[in-house]
Amino acid sequence: MTKSSFAILCFLLAFLYFSCDINPYKQGEGLYLHYCASCHMEEGQGLKGLFPPIAGSDYLEANIDQLSCIIKNGLVGEIVVNGRTYDQPMLAIKDINDIEIANLINFINYKWRNVETYISPEDVRTQLEECQ
């Protein structure tokens, strides 16, 4: 291998390395973009008084144990998030399975809650059995 070809190889490897995102929850991110981002927006900021934010949401913090239920069954009725009232219904995601819910929650935790917790599909199942 000549010097120049070695340099090109190094460049390509470096390019590949830096083009890879470090987000460990790829499926969760994909699910978020597919199911949630239409209303909660890509950066989790929500939309004015119509859709509540996920990023920095006190409602999420207070109801974190209900998150599996909210994702799976949706939410109807008024809720107060960061002092603001929202009442647009959130649709249930009927087709989502426990593993996907776990990946989605882990992505949300990683992206917006800055907590190092990990939720397993078993945890999701436990939560779903106790939905209010």
Added chain:
Amino acid sequence: MHKRFLFLLGSLSAALFLLLLSCVKNPDADGQLPILGNRTVENGDTVYHRIKDFSFVNQDSNIITNASFEDKIYITDFFFTSCPTICPKVKQQMLRIHDKFKDNDKVVLLSHSIDVRHDTVAVLKKFATKLEVDTDRWHFVTGDEDHIYDMADEYFIVAQKDPDAPGGFDHSGRIILVDQNRYVRGFANGVDAEDVDRFMGDIQKLLDETAIQ
């Protein structure tokens, strides 16, 4: 080995070159915006597609017709308030357009609901309020169902009822630009922020063109 790398480098360069070519600016980009739609020639004159008469009711129960947009340009879309899919994203982009041109009284926004049964005047009023929009300059309208769908065709927008679609309606997220003479002058993909950036440039271009006349 060396030859292989040269080959690889060559292919990469070719791919990059093709990529660059596809990014080259449209040669018409600095000219006037085109008039979109079918055109016919009558007595030697070109006749362009012109938005036909319409009459709807907005969130304040005011009648909105073509006359409401006299000497103005308007930006229009089709949506419904309970839409679980693309509408909120389109609304986010419409908000960007609204905010950018909010000090220009020549620019008005017009959002048609395609769910006329659910989206009454009161529902539209609540929606507009929650979206925090300056309601004088952004009309959320409802009206006769057939008339709404008919107008969607006029703006080259696909909209239809579909029990299998999320929320019960199928429609495109296009945002349309109409000039003061009722000609369609541009459109954007309402879920693509970058495309809307370009579109806002087009709106400015149309404003500049209108000011000269």
